[in-house]
Amino acid sequence: MSRIELDRVVVRAATPGGPVPEVTILEETTLDLTEQRVALIGPNGSGKSTLARLVNGLVEPTSGRVVVDGLDVAKKGRQVRRRVGFVFTDPTSQLVMPTVIEDVGLSLRHLERDRERRAEAAREVLASYGLAELADRSVHTLSGGQRQLLALAGVLATDPDVLVADEPTTLLDLRNARMIGDLLLGLRQQLVLATHDLDLALRCDRALLVDDGAVVADGAPAEVVAHYRATASG
Numbered sequence: 001m002s003r004i005e006l007d008r009v010v011v012r013a014a015t016p017g018g019p020v021p022e023v024t025i026l027e028e029t030t031l032d033l034t035e036q037r038v039a040l041i042g043p044n045g046s047g048k049s050t051l052a053r054l055v056n057g058l059v060e061p062t063s064g065r066v067v068v069d070g071l072d073v074a075k076k077g078r079q080v081r082r083r084v085g086f087v088f089t090d091p092t093s094q095l096v097m098p099t100v101i102e103d104v105g106l107s108l109r110h111l112e113r114d115r116e117r118r119a120e121a122a123r124e125v126l127a128s129y130g131l132a133e134l135a136d137r138s139v140h141t142l143s144g145g146q147r148q149l150l151a152l153a154g155v156l157a158t159d160p161d162v163l164v165a166d167e168p169t170t171l172l173d174l175r176n177a178r179m180i181g182d183l184l185l186g187l188r189q190q191l192v193l194a195t196h197d198l199d200l201a202l203r204c205d206r207a208l209l210v211d212d213g214a215v216v217a218d219g220a221p222a223e224v225v226a227h228y229r230a231t232a233s234g
């Protein structure tokens with residue numbers, strides 16, 4: 001199992017022209033995440049995405065260190081990004097090739113240099129996710145659920161050790177949200193899941209409640225979700 005460590009991490013952002021030169025997006029946070037499935041929950045704008053993005057270097061700490069399996073994200077960014085897959089809320093941002101098969105092929109470019117073998121491997125990936133019939137379709141003609149599944153298939157095809165998913169079910173209908181949720185929770189990889197779906201959070205092994213740029217509760221999902229519900233209802 002993987003290990004994600006945050007050592008006194010602070011994230012600040014400049015606010016050009018704003019009343020204050022810098023805002024704190026994440027207050028000093030120290031975490032040691034070794035559980036298989038870690039949920040990040042909390043209100044809009046609380047800092048969940050920021051926390052999730054720190055894990056693969058999409059957000060850099062202003063101070064402190066993020067370490068994934070012993071690799072400092074700031075120093076070994078490329079190596080970390082090969083081990084840490086990322087799935088966004090809106091899969092469109094990560095589907096960049098004209099057709100479904102080409103998109104999976106792009107994900108596989110580091111693993112298989114030979115074009116034909118890569119296309120074959122891409123077809124196998126699609127088949128294993130039930131997407132074989134869509135191979136030659138434009139990604140823009142897919143439904144939201146198909147697109148999210150394709151984005152996930154592309155990332156998982158690279159066999160990452162950790163998967164970070166930032167609200168991956170938010171745009172999906174109930175059936176697709178359940179399908180993607182079940183898939184994520186069944187992965188062998190360590191999962192960091194930022195989500196507003198508290199039922200999904202409850203099925204994780206650990207939950208962190210983020211509020212106003214700080215982790216305010218951390219522990220068993222049932223307790224953390226109960227705490228969130230109690231505080232959210234005022």
Ligand SMILES: Nc1ncnc2c1ncn2[C@@H]1O[C@H](COP(=O)(O)OP(=O)(O)OP(=O)(O)O)[C@@H](O)[C@H]1O
Pocket residue numbers: 013014023025042043044045046047048049050051
């Ligand atoms: N680069 C930046 N510059 C200024 N402010 C930022 C920057 N990135 C994030 N923020 C702010 O930091 C706060 C936390 O944002 P973040 O996206 O991490 O929240 P979130 O919990 O994922 O929200 P949501 O549930 O709405 O997706 C928000 O107020 C956001 O506007």
